[in-house]
Amino acid sequence: MNLLELFRPPPLDPMLKIVSGVSIFKECSRAELEALKLHLHERHFLAGEIVFDEGEEGEGMYVVIRGKLQASRKGLLKKKTLGVIKSGECFGEMALLGAGPRMATVVAEEATTVLAMFRPELVSLADSRPRLGFKIAMGVALVLEARLRRLADGEAEEPSAT
Amino acid sequence: MKPLPDDRSLEHPIIWVAVIAGALGSIVLLNAVAWLAFPLVLAVVLYYLVQPLLHRLQLSGVTPNQALGIFLAAATVLTVIAGLTVLPAMLNSLSEFQNQLPEYWGRLQLVMRDNLLSLENRFAFAKKAGLAAGLQAQLDHFIAGSGKEYIADVAIFLLHWLPSLLLVPFLTFFFLRDGTAFHRLVLRAVPNAFFEKTLILFNRMDNQMRAYFRGMFGLTMLDTVSLGLGLWFLGHGPGIFGFWDAMVLGLICAVFAWVPYIGSAIGGLLAVATVAVKAPQEGGLILAVVFLFLGVRLLDEFVYTPMTVGRALRMHPLITVMMIFSGGMLGGVYGLLLAMPLLGIFTVLGQMFGEIWFDPRLRARYQARGILEKRLASKDLEL
Known part of the structure; x- marks a missing residue:
C-alpha cells in the first residue's frame, strides 16, 4: 500500500464534480464547493414534469446532474422551443440576482436529477463566506454578460436563459 | 421585519x-410537553442570538465548525468566570433578601392597609365593603395555610424545571452545528411543485423569528437600561436603590414587558410597590416612578420598538x-x-x-x- 495515498484527499463527490464544471462555479475551490454542497438541494423530476413555469416568480437556479430538459416560451400562436438543457449545464440563474418572473417554462424530457440553489441561501452563504458569495455572483454576472453580448450580435436565445 | x-x-x-x-x-x-418545550424555545432564542457572533467569526476566515468551537470555548470560560464571581454575589444578595423578606412583607401590608383605610375614610361604599379588613383576612389566610402550600408548589416546580434547563446548551449546540442540514432534510419531503414557494416560506419564517428574537433582546436591553438608570437616578438620593438594585429591577420589569400591554402594567406596579415598601413616606417619589414608567412606555412605543422588533407583529x-x-x-x-x-x-x-x-x-x-x-x-x- 502506498503511504502517500493516506494523505491524498478523498475523491470529490460526483455531483460536485459536475457542479465544478458549470461556468458559474468554475472559480470555486474544493473547500468552497464542499461548503456550497450544504446549500444545494437535490431534486428528481419525472419525464414530462414541469420544473417551473414561464411568468412564475423565480427564486433560484438549477444545475442538471443527470437527464435532460426542454425550455420553451409562449409564442403568439404556439409555444417556441428554446432548446435542450443537458447534464452539466445550468438554468434559471437570473433568479439568483433578483426575484422576477421566469422567462421560459422548463420541462424534464426524461427522468432528471438537478441540484437547486436558491437566492436566500446564496445571501446567507455570502454572509458567512463573502469570498465564495462574490465568486458565485461574479460567475452569474459573467454568464449574463456573455449572453447579452450574443444577443447584441443577433445570435439566437439560449435555452438556459430562463 | x-x-x-x-x-x-x-x-x-x-x-x-x-x-x-x-x-x-x-x-x-x-x-x-413543557419540560421539553421550555428548553427548546430557549435554545431557539439562543440560536438566533448566537448566530450573528458565529457569522462574524466566519468573516475573519475560520470555518463554521471552528467558529462554533471558538464560541463554545469562550462561553465555557465566561460561564466558569461568572460562576466564580457573580454567583457568590447573587447568592449573598438572595440570602440578604431572604433575611429582609419578613420586614418588606410587613411594610407592604402596612402600605396596603393604610391606603385602603384612607380609601374607606373618603368613600362610604369602600367602608361598607370593609376593604382593609377583607384584605387582612385574605393575607392571614394566605400566610396560615395556602401560602405555605403555594411556596412548596413553587419549590417543587423549580426542582422539576432545573434539570430540563441543562438541555438548553445541548440543543443550542446541535441547532448551530446541524441547522442547515436539518433544514435541507425537511425540505426534501416537499413535492417538486411546491418546493420553491415552500423555500420562500422557510426563509420568511426564519427571518421573522430572527428579527423577533433579536429585536426582543435589544428591546429588553434598552428597557432595562432606561428603567434601571431612571430608577437609580430617582432612588439613589433617598438611599432606596443602589445602581445594581435599580438595574435588576429594570431587568425584571423589562422581562415582564414581553407580555404586551399587561406585562408593562405588572412591571410598573412591581416597581411602584418596591418604592412604596422601601420608602412609604415618599409620596412624590412614587409619583415620579409612575411618570418614569409612563415615559419609558412612550419611548418604547415610538422609538425602541420601531428600532428593534419593528411593527410587523403588530x-x-x-x-x-x-x-x-x-x-x-x-x-x-x-x-x-x-x-x-x-x-x-x-x-x-x-x-x-x-x-x-x-x-x-x-x-x-x-x-x-x-x-x-x-x-x-x-x-x-x-x-
Whole structure:
C-alpha cells in the first residue's frame, strides 16, 4: 500500500464534480464547493414534469446532474422551443440576482436529477463566506454578460436563459 | 421585519381561523410537553442570538465548525468566570433578601392597609365593603395555610424545571452545528411543485423569528437600561436603590414587558410597590416612578420598538389582548409569553399556505406529477 495515498484527499463527490464544471462555479475551490454542497438541494423530476413555469416568480437556479430538459416560451400562436438543457449545464440563474418572473417554462424530457440553489441561501452563504458569495455572483454576472453580448450580435436565445 | 408581500392569501376566513387555532393549539401542545418545550424555545432564542457572533467569526476566515468551537470555548470560560464571581454575589444578595423578606412583607401590608383605610375614610361604599379588613383576612389566610402550600408548589416546580434547563446548551449546540442540514432534510419531503414557494416560506419564517428574537433582546436591553438608570437616578438620593438594585429591577420589569400591554402594567406596579415598601413616606417619589414608567412606555412605543422588533407583529389591540388572555388560560406563563410570537409565525404560515394551496397551477402540477408516477408504475402492466 502506498503511504502517500493516506494523505491524498478523498475523491470529490460526483455531483460536485459536475457542479465544478458549470461556468458559474468554475472559480470555486474544493473547500468552497464542499461548503456550497450544504446549500444545494437535490431534486428528481419525472419525464414530462414541469420544473417551473414561464411568468412564475423565480427564486433560484438549477444545475442538471443527470437527464435532460426542454425550455420553451409562449409564442403568439404556439409555444417556441428554446432548446435542450443537458447534464452539466445550468438554468434559471437570473433568479439568483433578483426575484422576477421566469422567462421560459422548463420541462424534464426524461427522468432528471438537478441540484437547486436558491437566492436566500446564496445571501446567507455570502454572509458567512463573502469570498465564495462574490465568486458565485461574479460567475452569474459573467454568464449574463456573455449572453447579452450574443444577443447584441443577433445570435439566437439560449435555452438556459430562463 | 419586512411587510408580507401578499395579504390577499389571508382573506380566506378558513385560513384566519386556522391561524388562530394553530397558535392556540401549539400553546396547548407546548404546555403539555413543557419540560421539553421550555428548553427548546430557549435554545431557539439562543440560536438566533448566537448566530450573528458565529457569522462574524466566519468573516475573519475560520470555518463554521471552528467558529462554533471558538464560541463554545469562550462561553465555557465566561460561564466558569461568572460562576466564580457573580454567583457568590447573587447568592449573598438572595440570602440578604431572604433575611429582609419578613420586614418588606410587613411594610407592604402596612402600605396596603393604610391606603385602603384612607380609601374607606373618603368613600362610604369602600367602608361598607370593609376593604382593609377583607384584605387582612385574605393575607392571614394566605400566610396560615395556602401560602405555605403555594411556596412548596413553587419549590417543587423549580426542582422539576432545573434539570430540563441543562438541555438548553445541548440543543443550542446541535441547532448551530446541524441547522442547515436539518433544514435541507425537511425540505426534501416537499413535492417538486411546491418546493420553491415552500423555500420562500422557510426563509420568511426564519427571518421573522430572527428579527423577533433579536429585536426582543435589544428591546429588553434598552428597557432595562432606561428603567434601571431612571430608577437609580430617582432612588439613589433617598438611599432606596443602589445602581445594581435599580438595574435588576429594570431587568425584571423589562422581562415582564414581553407580555404586551399587561406585562408593562405588572412591571410598573412591581416597581411602584418596591418604592412604596422601601420608602412609604415618599409620596412624590412614587409619583415620579409612575411618570418614569409612563415615559419609558412612550419611548418604547415610538422609538425602541420601531428600532428593534419593528411593527410587523403588530396586530389589532383587540386581537392581541384576546390572544394573550387565551394563551394565558391555555398555557399559563408559557401561553402569555408565546401567544404573540406563535401568532406571528402562524400568520406567515397561513399566508404562505394560502398562496400555495389556492394557486391552481401549482396544484395542477402536483396532480400531474401523481399521474406521471402512476403511468410510470403501470407502464408494463396491461390495464
